Amino acid sequence: MVKQVFRKSAVIVAALFAVNVSSAGADEVPIEGNVASKCVIHTDTPGVYANPTPNVLTTSVADGGVPPVIRYDVVNANSYKAVITTPIYFSSSPALNDTLTWTGSTAVSTVTDPSMSGYETNKRVYNNTTEFDLTVAGTVWFTSESKIEYGYNKSLPGGKYRAVIVAECIAL
DSSP: HHHHHHHHHHHHHHHHHHHHHHOOOOOOOOOOOOOOOOEEEEEEEOOBBOOOTTTTTEEEEEGBBBBBBEEEEEESSSEEEEEEOOOSSSSBOSSSSOOOOEEEEEEEEEEEGGGGGHHTTTEEOOOOOOOOEESSSEEOOOOOOOOEEEEOOOOSSSSSOOOOEEEEEOOO
8 A cells, every 4th residue: 555655746746846847838939040152253254265277165165255344242351262164164065085184264344443453373283173262342253264185086976965054252
């Protein structure tokens, strides 16, 4: 009998404890917000490949191509860096069965503030990527060039070729 009373008491205490814990309650309340980047990227001029020789595609003006122009509008100085990566593969093309040699470069073409003149001097280049510290508020235009050589004196197959430059604005 003592065991039964003890068991009933233990059950009642456990039940009361459970009721007290659940009645205290807890909830997670979300806090949300949106941050609008103070660095905006625009394509001012899409690139166009020219085919000056049977095995070459290039955006070089001298060869009849059109280099892409990318505009960065920067509201806050010293808060972002521009990272521009020239292509190393086609996003679409005819079937290719030989090697492709890709070269590319990116340079400052126009600025709204003469203080931005250091962008070109201080750029960092690695692989097919160029980084610029955006240390001045304003607008800067970058021009990229892309050149592809196909095989060794081998003609590119006819068709449409498309490659993509990736332009990013990275918060510091």
